Amino acid sequence: MFKSIMAWVDERLPITEVIKSQAIEYPTPKNLNYWWNFGSLALMVLIIQLVSGIFLAMHYKPDAKLAFDAVEHIMRDVNWGWLLRYMHATGATFFFIAVYIHILRGMYYGSHRSPREILWWIGVIIFFLLMATAFMGYVLPWGQMSFWGAAVITNLMSAIPVIGEDLVVWVWGGFSVGDPTLNRFFALHFLLPFVVIGAVGVHVWALHAVHSNNPEGIDLEHKDTIPFHPYYTIKDLYGMGVFLILFCVFVFFAPNFFLEPDNYIQADPMKTPAHIVPEWYFLPFYAILRSIDFLGQMSKLVGVIAMGAAIAILFVLPFLDRSPVRSFRYRPISSKLFWIFVVDCFVLGWVGYNPADAVVLGSLPIVYVGRAATAVYFSYFFLLWFITVFKIERPLPVPKSL
């Protein structure tokens, strides 16, 4: 019965053939390590966010007068509302954990190198969309951090010469962050995840056109691949199990770990909290923004440009790296630079978390640490280009096949 129905469908839409070639028998490198789990993990969190978000939207009210109370209504009155909200808030954190590891894995094993540039670019676009979605979602509870986070981030646009001031008023729909801003951010926060779903579809399409990279960073022969099912379906499922355990630890035992107490105070346009911090996943970029404070009138504009460039530089990464070898396993200098870069991101995050005028290690103003870490951040990309274009790095011998 089922077979004859599928035969009827396949004649009209070749579902069986696509599933077979793209999922079941899809040839996958046999040497993928656990760092290759984070793509499917990101997809899993995206689905958690979509489902929990759509059900939250059924109880939420995007109105400056009602929003804050609506969130408390979800927490106290709606059946399982607390679980929906804590899943969604914790999900944002885990989304960025998965995506950051996914990006760093690509950077380490050279997954952005030819012929995977377009695959990488779509990934960077997804990352941009994700940050925009997360930012607008954080505004919706309409607490003090929501409001002032939105004020600071939207004000970044006022640094744009000539049109900046008008652009900000246009985005706000008023003369400050207010009800119109909240309303449109809600609409966009609902819309963008579906744009992300579309972009993920193209990301997977591009992946299946050029196939997965692997830890050796070499082009594989067919004998070095194994079918996706059951080898990687089971491995991805195992990864999801481990990831979900960690996710549940935070949802059930520390749901407010990544949230700010100030966001449980309703938004007050007349009073700025003493210390504004963005969500942890924006901290390194926030630190870069604040580190440019020594250029007088130009500080603000240059700070905004530096922050944008910190992300946009990922677009040109495939062309900065000129080494004949993809994987950093065989690149002694690049791999060391990579780990300095990773540590530097944590340093930037720590700087971003501290108040701008904090003093550390006795008498060192933290802004100096921020400036140094910003320099290290951009130096990574420069040095990667420098040591490969002038062939300063001598790669180790790379195997021809596995």
Place this chain on the structure above:
Amino acid sequence: MSMVDQHEENRRDFLIMATSAVGAVGVAGAAWPFIRSWSPSADVLAQATTEVDLSSIQAGQMVTVPWQGKPVFILHRTTQQIEAARKDDGDASMRDPEKDAERAKKAEWLVLLASCTHLGCVPQPIGTGEYGGFLCPCHGTHYDTSGRVRKGPAPKNLAVPHHEFKNDKTLVIGKALA
């Protein structure tokens, strides 16, 4: 290639370009209402002015009033504060040089848009910053007793919103829009 074919090709190129141009103009025109729908609506624009009764504000006192959804500081300045502001008028190190008299229409009343020109945080009240003025808590900008930026990342002085003294006791902030 024959003459007829070339003629046909030119004709087609022209038609494709003309169709594309009309299409592009049409899309741009149709996009305009959508883009404009994000600009402040009529009811938001209607909240253009705020009236403030000054009679109860003593010298040295500062009040915060909302105007267009943003806080405005109204400071009844003491003689020392006025003098401190005027003394620095010629300070060459000033980032955004302005004379105090250009900022305060009446020397004892300082009206400021309480929105840091760095990223829009509300500075803390008078007396919290160096130079006897305002400190922005977000990224540490210091403004003096005239609201001029003296230290920190902000590029400009605190804005002085359009304001008029209706009479000795009433201040009108903002300009009514037609």
